[in-house]
Amino acid sequence: MESLRFLLSVLLLCANSAIQIRGHDLLKDHVAFFIFGDSIFDPGNNNYFNTSAQANYPPYGETFFKYPTGRFSDGRIIPDFIAEYAKLPLIPPYLQPGNHQFTYGVNFASGGAGALVETNQGLVIDLKTQISYFRKVVKLLRQNLGDAKAKTLLSRAVYLITIGTNDYGSPILANSPVPKSLWDEFVGMVIGNLTASIEDICKLGGRKFGFLSLGQLGCRPILRVLVPANVSSCYEEATALAELHDRALSKALQELQSRLKGFKYAYQNMTLFLSEGVNDLSKYVLKEVKTACCGSGRYRGICSCGGKRGLTEYELCENPNEYLFFDCAHFTDRANGKIAELMWSGNSSVIGPYNLKELFSTY
Ligand SMILES: *[C@@H]1O[C@H](CO)[C@@H](O)[C@H](O)[C@H]1NC(C)=O
Ligand SMILES: *[C@@H]1O[C@H](CO)[C@@H](O)[C@H](O)[C@H]1NC(C)=O
Ligand SMILES: *[C@@H]1O[C@H](CO)[C@@H](O)[C@H](O)[C@H]1NC(C)=O
Ligand SMILES: *[C@@H]1O[C@H](CO)[C@@H](O)[C@H](O)[C@H]1NC(C)=O
Ligand SMILES: *[C@@H]1O[C@H](CO)[C@@H](O)[C@H](O)[C@H]1NC(C)=O
Numbered sequence: 038m039e040s041l042r043f044l045l046s047v048l049l050l051c052a053n054s055a056i057q058i059r060g061h062d063l064l065k066d067h068v069a070f071f072i073f074g075d076s077i078f079d080p081g082n083n084n085y086f087n088t089s090a091q092a093n094y095p096p097y098g099e100t101f102f103k104y105p106t107g108r109f110s111d112g113r114i115i116p117d118f119i120a121e122y123a124k125l126p127l128i129p130p131y132l133q134p135g136n137h138q139f140t141y142g143v144n145f146a147s148g149g150a151g152a153l154v155e156t157n158q159g160l161v162i163d164l165k166t167q168i169s170y171f172r173k174v175v176k177l178l179r180q181n182l183g184d185a186k187a188k189t190l191l192s193r194a195v196y197l198i199t200i201g202t203n204d205y206g207s208p209i210l211a212n213s214p215v216p217k218s219l220w221d222e223f224v225g226m227v228i229g230n231l232t233a234s235i236e237d238i239c240k241l242g243g244r245k246f247g248f249l250s251l252g253q254l255g256c257r258p259i260l261r262v263l264v265p266a267n268v269s270s271c272y273e274e275a276t277a278l279a280e281l282h283d284r285a286l287s288k289a290l291q292e293l294q295s296r297l298k299g300f301k302y303a304y305q306n307m308t309l310f311l312s313e314g315v316n317d318l319s320k321y322v323l324k325e326v327k328t329a330c331c332g333s334g335r336y337r338g339i340c341s342c343g344g345k346r347g348l349t350e351y352e353l354c355e356n357p358n359e360y361l362f363f364d365c366a367h368f369t370d371r372a373n374g375k376i377a378e379l380m381w382s383g384n385s386s387v388i389g390p391y392n393l394k395e396l397f398s399t400y
Contacts, residue, residue: 068397069142069194070128071174072116073167073234076148076367077199077249080114081107083148085132088160090149092364094343096331096353101370109148111330111357112370115249116144116197118377123195123397131170138181139174142194151204152230164200164230168237175241191242192299195396198235199249201227201286202366205278206254209263220278228285235293244299245396247380248286252307254279258329259365262338283308303396305380305388311361323372329362330354330369340365 072078076090084093084107091107092098098105101112107130108114120128128144129137137143147162154163162170178187204227208214215223235246254260255272264272287304294300313326331342331353341348342364354360363369368376381393391399 067125067141068123069140069190070116070120070123070125070197071142071171071194071238071243072128072144072146072197073164073171074146074197074199075150075161075203076109076146077202078114078116078144078146078197079107079109079148079150080116080128080130080144080146082130082132082144082146082162083107085130085134088149089346090147090157090160091345092148092343092367094345097343097364100357109364109367110370110373111363113373115368115373115377115380116146118374119197119247119381119393122377122381122394131174139178140182140190143174145170146199149203149207150200151202151207152200152227152234153204156204156207161203164234168234171238172241188242192244193400194243195245195247195393196238196243197247197249197393198231200231201251201279201282202254205251205275205282206257206260206366209260209272209275214274215278217274220281224278224281224285227282228289231286232289232293236297239297239300244297244301245399246290246300246302247393247396248290248302248304249376249380250283250286250305250307251279252283252311256311256327257366258327258332258336258338258362259340260338261327262335262365266335280308301391301396301399303380303388303391303393305376305383306386307376309387310376310379323361323369323375324359325354326361328360329364330357330360331364337362338365 083091092109093105093107095105099111117127125141128142131143131145145167149157149161150163152164154165253276255275260272260275264270290302290304327336329337333339333341333351340346341351344351357363357369358371360369361372379387383392
């Protein structure tokens with residue numbers, strides 16, 4: 038009974054926010070953009086508290102910004118490109134000091150974060166805390182714009198989320214991988230928490246969501262380096278776990294769509310993008326898809342890029358534009374641009390049921 042009442046309240050709230058309000062002066066020209074997740078989307082939130090999960094030193098940022106911003110990339114991250122497509126300014130990190138208006142949105146993502154509170158606890162802003170920050174932003178928007186305008190802004194906004202990499206990767210890196218017999222349960226917990234966060238955003242007025250799937254997690258240099266040199270493959274268990282997650286998320290999103298009126302989403306399938314031999318990558322002129330540009334050891338899978346995490350020595354490639362990975366775990370500016378392009382305007386083989394362009398342009 039209690040859960041039915043909860044379900045109904047979610048349904049009603051989402052239905053309310055789906056009411057179309059047209060012809061508003063504010064927001065005529067833009068749709069706000071809110072971002073949640075981990076290092077793949079973090080624009081520098083981790084610069085503002087004491088954590089080892091930072092990228093605010095050279096050579097991070099060397100190509101596009103020409104200085105380290107805190108982004109885990111040589112240049113831009115995926116939300117930067119999406120913001121440009123949507124004709125928005127760069128969306129700032131929530132924790133950046135200053136007087137934010139938030140009318141263009143804001144980015145809550147934090148390097149190292151997971152959907153589970155326990156993931157890298159103490160070093161990151163977990164998803165649940167990111168949602169609690171969003172709640173504060175909603176309150177501020179209501180104060181500043183009034184309820185009606187805030188509601189319009191929130192229901193027209195696009196909410197982009199990527200989470201899970203650290204929930205699955207961190208136990209492996211800590212040498213205590215989740216036993217196979219518990220995989221279903223563990224994935225259920227991650228998806229359960231992610232779904233709860235999506236519903237929270239929905240209750241606060243959001244309806245339009247974008248998601249990045251995890252894809253071949255075990256092919257990130259940081260995990261590939263853990264596989265013995267004579268085996269020469271990705272860390273297959275990590276990829277298998279990520280595939281379980283991706284399928285479960287796909288199911289959860291279909292379920293949310295059928296349950297929450299007005300709920301629309303774009304789900305990008307990273308598997309295809311990251312597949313070697315499917316030609317997608319070579320088509321995009323990313324010549325090197327195994328070895329990172331910056332780091333040390335095999336595949337430069339040891340996370341020493343920048344020399345600030347215990348190891349001072351590291352190698353750095355000449356041209357990051359030829360690489361898929363900038364450091365042990367994160368994409369280059371070039372790769373992020375290609376992923377963003379597919380998220381923005383890709384067809385149903387890479388993103389669906391909507392792409393981001395459609396989400397940004399439909400009210
Ligand atoms: C930051 O955290 C590290 C490790 O927990 C600690 O050694 C250091 O003193 C902290 N620095 C500050 C400024 O609190
Ligand atoms: C969320 O994660 C916690 C562990 O952090 C777990 O105990 C809980 O059951 C999860 N919630 C859902 C709805 O799956
Ligand atoms: C790889 O090397 C280890 C010992 O170094 C050996 O036990 C294992 O059988 C080798 N695997 C393959 C596929 O050659
Ligand atoms: C992603 O694409 C791959 C390859 O086409 C496919 O096997 C997989 O099922 C897709 N994943 C999802 C979640 O749709
Ligand atoms: C999607 O686009 C690619 C080329 O960009 C094309 O090869 C493929 O057939 C298209 N798929 C669908 C389902 O339209």
